[in-house]
Amino acid sequence: MKITIKLLLVVFLFTLSCKKPQEATVNTTTSVVSKPYKNYDFNTNALLQHVKTLSSNAYEGRRTGTRGAEKTRDYIINQFNQLNVKPLNGSFEQSFSFKAWGKAYEGVNVLGFIKGTDSLKKHIVISAHYDHEGIKKDKIYNGADDNASGVGASIALAEYFKQNPPKHNVVLAAFDAEELGLKGAYHFVDSKILPINQIGLNINFDMIGRNKNNELYVVGANLYEQLKPAINSISLPEGFSLLSGHDGLDNKEGWVTSSDHAPFHKKGIPFLYFGVEDHEDYHKPTDDFEKIKPVFYQNSVQTIIEVIKNLDEMSF
């Protein structure tokens, strides 16, 4: 997830002015305990292993254009191949060039395709960015929550769809260069590799692996109300919350353009974005695998699968 520099500046200035450092400390004693689901539609250990691997130092923080990013793509494509996910339009990789803050980059999206059983024309594009901040001042930004957690969820979905083929066509997109301004997602939409009128829906994951109150947010249902029944009808494990909000209609920070769902929304394509509120390790070298909360993360992924099961029954 990306917060604008302007907002960070406002927060920084506010922090400077309010002089209440005790409020900035994290209270770990109030952690809410969440029960697991009775059954999961994916291998829960494999899910954690994906995040552990992709956020290990060997992947060097997955910065766009680096060896770590290339290694990440190889990992995702290898998983897709094992799970019968096909390349979209003949290739898993979609390359693009762009400039960010005066520097030229080469980005590469990973695009997998799962054919729907009902020969429906509309596709559900499921996305999670795989890039992160790389190495800065000799520190590796491993980005376990941001966003190895989202990529792990996409692989778990591929596993689910292998056993339970979707009715709609599904594109599994691992976007590059989100951290540099959602570049991979914008390129995907603008490239028309999939015509806009064939995209029925975007489901985006960005940071779903930890929250001290066991709260996962879903953004978009207050803007695209036709999606609400897919969310409201699921039953959640005790202590785990799926909250609707942050869509610019409440008094919370708006997340409508904060991640890769933004280019879809701007084209009028309905979206649901799943993510947690920022934590103390957000965009820091301490966003590590050890901080992921296994039960919360597994519950997030299963909750997302439950919502997607409902969405796949709908028509767009």
Ligand SMILES: [Zn+2]
């Ligand atoms: Zn992110």
